[in-house]
Amino acid sequence: xxxxxxxxxxxxxALSNGYxxxxxxxxxxxxxxxNARQMKLAxxxxxxxxxxxxxIFSWGMRLAIVTGxxxxxxxxxxxxxxxxxxxDFASWLDxxxxxxxxxxxxxxxxxPPQRNRGRVYVHLLGPDTKPLAFIKxxxxxxxxxxxxxxxxALVELEAIGLHKFRIPSVLQVGSFENHSYLIFQPLPVxxxxxxxxxxxxxxxCIREYAGPDQLLYGEQLRELVWWQRFWEVTQAESAFxxxxxxxxxxxxxxxxxxxxxxxxxxxxxxGQLWIFDWEESCTQAPxxxxxxxxxxxxxxxxFLSNPLLGLRALTARYLSQSSQEHRWNVVMALAFLHGAxxxxxxxxxxxxxxxx
Numbered sequence: 001x002x003x004x005x006x007x008x009x010x011x012x013x014a015l016s017n018g019y020x021x022x023x024x025x026x027x028x029x030x031x032x033x034x035n036a037r038q039m040k041l042a043x044x045x046x047x048x049x050x051x052x053x054x055x056i057f058s059w060g061m062r063l064a065i066v067t068g069x070x071x072x073x074x075x076x077x078x079x080x081x082x083x084x085x086x087x088d089f090a091s092w093l094d095x096x097x098x099x100x101x102x103x104x105x106x107x108x109x110x111x112p113p114q115r116n117r118g119r120v121y122v123h124l125l126g127p128d129t130k131p132l133a134f135i136k137x138x139x140x141x142x143x144x145x146x147x148x149x150x151x152x153a154l155v156e157l158e159a160i161g162l163h164k165f166r167i168p169s170v171l172q173v174g175s176f177e178n179h180s181y182l183i184f185q186p187l188p189v190x191x192x193x194x195x196x197x198x199x200x201x202x203x204x205c206i207r208e209y210a211g212p213d214q215l216l217y218g219e220q221l222r223e224l225v226w227w228q229r230f231w232e233v234t235q236a237e238s239a240f241x242x243x244x245x246x247x248x249x250x251x252x253x254x255x256x257x258x259x260x261x262x263x264x265x266x267x268x269x270x271g272q273l274w275i276f277d278w279e280e281s282c283t284q285a286p287x288x289x290x291x292x293x294x295x296x297x298x299x300x301x302x303f304l305s306n307p308l309l310g311l312r313a314l315t316a317r318y319l320s321q322s323s324q325e326h327r328w329n330v331v332m333a334l335a336f337l338h339g340a341x342x343x344x345x346x347x348x349x350x351x352x353x354x355x356x
Contacts (some may be wrong), residue, residue, distance in 0.1 A: 019081070020074035024057055028084055031109040034076060040065050042129035043108035054113070081109065085120065086139060087177045096135070096183065099172060100124070105132055118143045131186035133171060137179065144180040146279040151182060153281035157209060165205040165273040187274065191267040201294055202266065202273055210255040213287050217251050226282055230339035239353035244335060247328045253287040259340055261290040262297025280340045286332040293337055296344040307347040311355050314348060
């Protein structure tokens with residue numbers, strides 16, 4: 001892993017043809033290289049649809065590209081991506097292509113579904129349309145911190161000497177006009193998503209990276225960054241906050257966690273698991289965090305549309321007839337995920353007063 005601060009290079013080398021920008025509900029979705037059909041189709045494969053609406057959009061856009069109708073569904077924008085990003089994208093990209101030694105690389109820019117996510121994702125493709133790199137590009141200070149945390153977590157994980165799973169390699173950690181970015185080795189093209197079931201819960205992988213549990217008490221807990229972050233986003237008089245205060249003198253089992261361990265962040269490659277997106281990883285987090293996160297990931301759509309259903313399911317699986325210590329560990333896992341802005345966790349925390 002290397003660290004560098006990029007500077008401006010003469011623009012225009014890598015992206016002289018600009019982009020076809022596609023919007024959905026007035027929001028930018030994806031910017032595809034405005035050149036050959038095969039390159040646009042390869043760029044569209046970089047788009048990971050997360051909802052039924054976006055899956056339909058993806059298939060519709062693919063059909064439009066094949067038939068040539070995509071010109072009617074997209075708008076040409078020049079290579080600077082002016083008004084979409086807070087700096088000259090072409091100049092930044094030229095510096096990245098120089099670092100990688102790939103002057104003919106083409107970029108596909110993908111905006112997250114959350115409008116206020118504060119980042120974009122950039123996929124670099126070679127002239128043969130094969131993936132060269134995947135880049136997370138931060139647009140604000142909060143995401144700068146997340147990318148730095150992920151880079152540090154990956155360094156620590158590499159030092160463990162992993163055997164049960166693999167993690168993507170970081171090619172560069174850098175900044176451009178005060179915007180941080182991480183360049184990753186791309187996932188192999190034959191990577192396959194895991195099935196959405198408990199059969200794919202990676203117990204052995206968790207055991208490898210978690211390490212031994214520790215017990216934290218009272219004041220030790222209150223010094224943790226994630227604990228402070230939880231209280232920053234939680235109403236002090238809410239039902240969930242009251243439960244936390246009621247149980248907070250109990251010892252808490254902590255270990256290293258991934259922090260966002262859902263099926264979306266796990267893939268199969270040649271019979272081996274890859275786990276990625278380590279931005280929320282923490283070395284002293286509630287030991288049940290990753291299991292609860294995986295549970296939420298399996299049921300995300302149902303729980304978001306019906307938080308009371310989510311509370312009932314959480315109770316049935318983890319809270320019914322449990323000891324006070326076990327309940328505390330579950331509650332704290334939920335607190336960690338809420339503080340990390342996991343939408344399902346926040347929905348359940350917000351309805352905690354409805355808990356039976």
